[in-house]
Amino acid sequence: MDERLVSRISYAADGIRLRVLDHTLNRRGGYLSQACSSADILASLYLSILKLDDLDHPLVPGPFSGVPSKDHPAVTGASFNGNGRSDCDNFILSPAQYALPLYATLVETGRLDNVAMENYNIDGSSVEQIGAEHSPGMEVTTGSLGQGISQAAGIAFARKRRGDSGRVIVFLSDGECQSGEFWEAVQAMSFHKLNNMLMFIDINGYQCDGIMTSVMNIEPFDERIRAFGGRVFRIDGHDIPLILSTYQKACEEPTDKPTFILCDTDVCRHMDILRERTKFHYVRFSSEEEWQRYRDYYDEKMKERSAGWKF
Amino acid sequence: MEILKNVHAKNIVEWAKDKPNTFLLSADLTSSVEAHLFRDAYPDRFLSMGIAEQNMLAFAGGMAREGLIPMVHTFAVFIYRRAYDQISMSVAYPNLPVKMFGFLPGVMTPGGATHQAIEDISVMRSLPNMTIIECGDATDVESCLDVAYSVDGPVYVRVLRGEIPRLFSKNDPMVLGKIRTLHEGDDLVLLTSGICTEEGMRAVSAMEDHGINIQHYHVSTLKPFDHPEIVEKIEKSKYGCIVLENHSIIGGLGTIIAEQMAKYGCSKKLYKMGLNDVFVHGASYRYLMRENDIDAMALVAKIESIVGQHFGIREEDLEETYTPADLSDAKPEAL
Numbered sequence: 001m002d003e004r005l006v007s008r009i010s011y012a013a014d015g016i017r018l019r020v021l022d023h024t025l026n027r028r029g030g031y032l033s034q035a036c037s038s039a040d041i042l043a044s045l046y047l048s049i050l051k052l053d054d055l056d057h058p059l060v061p062g063p064f065s066g067v068p069s070k071d072h073p074a075v076t077g078a079s080f081n082g083n084g085r086s087d088c089d090n091f092i093l094s095p096a097q098y099a100l101p102l103y104a105t106l107v108e109t110g111r112l113d114n115v116a117m118e119n120y121n122i123d124g125s126s127v128e129q130i131g132a133e134h135s136p137g138m139e140v141t142t143g144s145l146g147q148g149i150s151q152a153a154g155i156a157f158a159r160k161r162r163g164d165s166g167r168v169i170v171f172l173s174d175g176e177c178q179s180g181e182f183w184e185a186v187q188a189m190s191f192h193k194l195n196n197m198l199m200f201i202d203i204n205g206y207q208c209d210g211i212m213t214s215v216m217n218i219e220p221f222d223e224r225i226r227a228f229g230g231r232v233f234r235i236d237g238h239d240i241p242l243i244l245s246t247y248q249k250a251c252e253e254p255t256d257k258p259t260f261i262l263c264d265t266d267v268c269r270h271m272d273i274l275r276e277r278t279k280f281h282y283v284r285f286s287s288e289e290e291w292q293r294y295r296d297y298y299d300e301k302m303k304e305r306s307a308g309w310k311f
Numbered sequence: 312m313e314i315l316k317n318v319h320a321k322n323i324v325e326w327a328k329d330k331p332n333t334f335l336l337s338a339d340l341t342s343s344v345e346a347h348l349f350r351d352a353y354p355d356r357f358l359s360m361g362i363a364e365q366n367m368l369a370f371a372g373g374m375a376r377e378g379l380i381p382m383v384h385t386f387a388v389f390i391y392r393r394a395y396d397q398i399s400m401s402v403a404y405p406n407l408p409v410k411m412f413g414f415l416p417g418v419m420t421p422g423g424a425t426h427q428a429i430e431d432i433s434v435m436r437s438l439p440n441m442t443i444i445e446c447g448d449a450t451d452v453e454s455c456l457d458v459a460y461s462v463d464g465p466v467y468v469r470v471l472r473g474e475i476p477r478l479f480s481k482n483d484p485m486v487l488g489k490i491r492t493l494h495e496g497d498d499l500v501l502l503t504s505g506i507c508t509e510e511g512m513r514a515v516s517a518m519e520d521h522g523i524n525i526q527h528y529h530v531s532t533l534k535p536f537d538h539p540e541i542v543e544k545i546e547k548s549k550y551g552c553i554v555l556e557n558h559s560i561i562g563g564l565g566t567i568i569a570e571q572m573a574k575y576g577c578s579k580k581l582y583k584m585g586l587n588d589v590f591v592h593g594a595s596y597r598y599l600m601r602e603n604d605i606d607a608m609a610l611v612a613k614i615e616s617i618v619g620q621h622f623g624i625r626e627e628d629l630e631e632t633y634t635p636a637d638l639s640d641a642k643p644e645a646l
Contacts (some may be wrong), residue, residue: 069440141401144400147400154374155376157358157373157376158373158378184365188370
C-alpha cells in the first residue's frame with residue numbers, strides 16, 4: 001500500500017469535513033453528517049480510484065445558464081470529472097443531497113475553485129443546494145432518489161457496447177436503496193451483465209426521519225444485493241487502505257456482474273461534537289451559544305491541522 | 312377500405328435496418344406491442360427490461376445521454392402512470408431523445424381501468440420538452456417512426472396495433488405539426504384524433520347527404536400545437552366546433568382547442584366529446600365507444616342537436632367500419 005497516497009487521501013478527507021463544517025457555520029446549516037460519513041470514500045474516489053480528465057487548474061463554476069430545452073442544449077458538470085472522454089470514468093452522484101460534500105471534495109482535490117463554496121445555494125448560481133446536472137461534478141439529475149442508478153445503468157450499457165475503457169462509477173447512500181427502482185436497476189444491471197459499473201454505497205444508517213432501522217430496514221443489505229445478482233464487498237468505509245485494496249481486488253478478479261462496495265460509515269466520523277445529536281440529515285443550530293461552540297471546535301481543528309496534527 | 316395487419320411490427324424492422332443507434336426496450340409485452348419482429352431481426356438491439364417501468368425509463372434516459380436512441384415499447388398506460396417521475400426527471404428535464412411508444416390508448420383495450428390510458432395526453436402535455444403524437448390509421452403508424460426520430464427530444468406516441476384501416480394515402484405521411492384537412496365545409500368545424508377520426512369521417516359524410524357541411528381536421532401532433540388558422544375557421548363557421556377524441560375531455564385535444572380559442576379570441580361555441588371525466592371498464596372498444604358517446608352515431612346525435620334538426624340517420628346508413636374478429640390472427644394473444 002502506498003502510504004503517501006493513504007495519508008494524502010486521509011488529509012483530504014478531513015479537509016472535506018472541515019470545509020463543510022465551515023460552510024455549515026457560515027450558512028447556519030448544512031449537510032454536515034453526510035460529509036463526515038462519505039469523506040473517506042469521496043477522497044479515495046477523486047484521488048485514486050476515478051479515471052478523470054486532467055485539469056490544469058481548478059475550474060470556476062459558471063452561473064446557472066438555463067434549463068435544457070430545444071433552444072438550450074443541456075450542460076453538465078462532467079467537465080469537473082471525466083468530461084466524456086472514452087478512457088475516463090463517469091461519476092454519478094446518486095443522492096444529490098450530497099452535493100455539498102461533493103463540491104468540498106472537488107475543491108479539496110483541486111478540481112473546483114473555492115469560490116464555489118461562496119456561490120453555494122446563492123440565487124442564480126449553478127452550485128445548487130440539491131445539485132442537478134448543471135452543478136459542478138454532477139453528470140445527471142438525481143435529486144429524486146432511486147433514479148441515479150438506473151440512469152447510470154443506461155450509460156453503462158451504451159459505454160460497454162461502444163467498447164469504452166472508462167467505467168461508470170456510482171456513489172449512493174443507503175436510504176435511497178429502500179426504493180423499488182433501486183432493486184429494479186440492480187436486477188437489470190445483473191441481467192444485462194453491466195460489469196463496467198462500480199457502486200460505492202455510503203451506509204451511514206441515517207435518513208431524514210432518523211435511524212434507518214426505525215424508518216425502513218434494508219438489512220441484510222449485502223445478502224440482498226448478492227441475491228439480486230450483484231458482486232458485493234462490505235467494508236469499513238473509513239478504512240482508506242481497505243477501500244483502496246478492495247477496489248484493487250474488484251479490478252483484478254474478473255466478473256460479469258456489477259460490483260457493489262458497501263461502506264459502513266459513521267455520521268459523526270472525525271466530528272465528535274456531533275455525537276450529542278440524534279438527527280443528522282441536516283445540521284442546524286438551535287442557539288447562538290451552540291453555534292459558537294461549533295465555531296470554536298472548527299477553529300481548534302484548523303489550528304491542529306495547520307500545525308500538522310491529524311484527526 | 313384497405314385493412315392492414317401488424318403495421319408497426321413490420322414497419323419498424325424495415326425502418327430500423329439502417330439506424331444502428333436505435334434500440335427497442337420492452338417491458339414483458341413484446342408481441343402485444345408488435346415488437347417481436349424487431350426482437351427477432353435485431354436481437355442485440357432489443358433489451359428486455361421486465362415488468363419494471365421505472366428503471367426502464369430512467370435507463371433509457373442514460374442510454375440517450377450516450378447517443379443511443381431508445382424506443383420504449385409498452386402499453387400507453389404503463390408508460391406515464393408507472394414511471395412519471397422517471398420520465399420527468401431522467402428523460403424530459405434533460406430533453407433526451409427517448410421515444411415512447413404507447414399502445415392501446417384509451418378504450419382500445421378490453422383490459423379495464425388498469426389498462427386504459429385515458430389521461431395520458433393531459434399528463435404528458437404538461438411536461439416541458441415533451442412532444443406528443445397520435446396515430447389515426449395505418450399511414451400514421453407507418454410514418455410515426457420518422458416523425459418521432461426527427462425530433463431532438465423526448466416523444467410520446469399513441470400507436471395502434473393489430474388490424475387497422477388505411478384512411479390516408481400511403482404517399483401522404485404524417486408530418487410533425489401538420490393537420491390533415493379531410494373535408495371542407497362552413498357549418499361546423501370538427502377536430503378528431505386517433506381512432507375517432509374514422510368515426511368523424513363516417514358522420515361527416517352522412518351529414519353531407521343532409522346538407523350539413525363540416526370542416527373536418529385530423530390532428531396527429533398534439534404537442535406542440537399552435538394553429539390560428541383553425542381558430543379562424545371556427546370563428547367563421549356557422550355553429551362552432553366539435554372535438555371528438557379517445558381520451559378524457561380534460562387535458563386532451565378538446566382542452567388544446569379550448570386554449571387556442573381563448574388565446575386567439577374566438578367567440579364560437581366548443582363542444583368537447585370524449586371520456587366524460589370518468590374511468591372506463593373492461594369491454595370491447597366498439598362497446599365502450601358507444602357507451603361513452605365517442606362513436607359516429609354519438610357524433611351524429613351531437614351535430615343534430617347543435618343544428619336543431621333531426622335527420623333520422625341510422626347506424627346502417629353510415630359507411631361501414633371494420634371491426635376485427637375476436638380471434639383475428641393479427642390480434643396478439645396477451646393483454
